[in-house]
Amino acid sequence: MKSNYIKEILKEYEQIRKKNEQALALRRKEVYEKIPRLKIIDAELASVGAGIARIALSGNSDSASALERLRAHVDSIRREKAFLLTEDNFPLSYMELQYDCEVCRDTGFDSSGARCNCFKQKLISKAYRMSNIEDALKTENFETFNLDLFSDKPYAEEKLTPRQNISQNLSICESFTLNFGNPREKNLILYGQPGLGKTFLCNCIAKALIDKGHIVVYQTSFRILEILEKHKFSREKDLAVEMAYELLFDADLLIIDDLGTEMTNAFTNSELFNILNSRLLSSKKTVISTNLSPLDISQVYSHRISSRINAYYTPLEFFGRDLRLVSQSKKHR
Ligand SMILES: [Zn+2]
Known part of the structure; x- marks a missing residue:
């Protein structure tokens, strides 16, 4: 494989x-x-x-x-x-000849003959079937983030307008990528309803760090659980699954998309805790995006998980009108 x-x-x-x-x-x-x-x-x-x-x-x-x-x-x-x-x-x-990767000049190997990080990232993308995300990364990054999509009118009971809020979230995400090597920099949890730019910002973070040569694994919690189950319960070891499993712990950045959409039970709770906790212990960064509020998380997941998230993750709230609906209604006007 x-x-x-x-x-x-x-x-x-x-x-x-x-x-x-x-x-x-x-x-x-x-x-x-x-x-x-x-x-x-x-x-x-x-x-x-x-x-x-x-x-x-x-x-x-x-x-x-x-x-x-x-x-x-x-x-x-x-x-x-x-x-x-x-x-x-x-x-x-x-x-002059241009290279997609200056480090290995698109050979996959650096000057010492070792595999270039871009090679490792390609391998990961294949193991995780991340090629759909690779396409998104081309168009969704910090350079293309458009604040104008967000309303500058007050929203519900919120103190900030959606635009002020997203611009604050954006700068926290940017500084997360700039301080990525700092062990004291906290992890991030992006929460709020769908269609408010969470995935877009996750893509921005992934793109910025991949470009710097970091190994990034970006996967839905649903698929991560699939990997955990296959790793645990398959009788025959599949190399791709084993590699995907190890990378949940070893990747420089793990982005868990849509936490809360997977089935939660004792197995998923203990496996998820194991990943989050191991990554904290080895100072590897994790970004979570979820529709669940911090309160929901404390109810859906074990206390061990929610207390780790409370202590070691910066919460970024997303609110406002669903952008997908906003752009649709603009189209129809
Ligand atoms: Zn390279």
């Missing part, structure tokens, strides 16, 4: 590299058409580069001064190239 994933992932890297090379070829073509001189410069750079390598290898006594001359020549045509590009408003990086 796992080796299949690895094969698939290596194939993905190949496609990413191909995609970026094709994009570079297109950019090159565009630039050469606009600035024909650059094509000559690039050809020259390539041939001078080969010349430098030849001379350096030959090791002749007079090669030092020849090398110096060639290098000076390279410098001068590189400067001309940079000048021509910027004069036509192309960024200098326009003619």
Whole structure:
């Protein structure tokens, strides 16, 4: 199972590299058409580069001064190239290969030959079937969060307007990602009715930390329970399940989405406690999103769970009108 994933992932890297090379070829073509001189410069750079390598290898006594001359020549045509590009408003990086991951240059392995974090994250995404979330992460992140969607009118008995409240929640989530390495930074619990931006903010957090190279597991509590059950009760060990199980404890960040939608019983209570508590003990961060209020949690889950959440989680309340309904009614107007 796992080796299949690895094969698939290596194939993905190949496609990413191909995609970026094709994009570079297109950019090159565009630039050469606009600035024909650059094509000559690039050809020259390539041939001078080969010349430098030849001379350096030959090791002749007079090669030092020849090398110096060639290098000076390279410098001068590189400067001309940079000048021509910027004069036509192309960024200098326009003619360079771009990487999705700068660390491993889309090979999956860093300079020491170890698996890059982006490789580990891809593996996790497969084990957790998180690819749906990967798509959401492209569009839902701190840069695209839109405060204007939230009403700036008073709401029910609340002291803050929904917009003031969400903007406060947003900045707490942002500082959570900025202080992620600090063991004293509390975990987060986002609670409130559906359609108020909880999942969006979870995606923002996940995206910011994945981009920094952290290992993030994002899963609904329903699916987490499925993994726990399979781990505990399957007679045959499934590698993917075992890996998913271990990551509940080992991931730098675990996001438990929709806590409270799973079946709660003695088994789920003790397993959930085990995960939350182990993560607290090893200073690994957890973010929970739920429709349950803190009071509901104390009634649905064991005292051990709710007291841990009360002590070690910053509660972020979400209130206001369901955004999905608001945007629908706007569409119909
Ligand atoms: Zn990488």
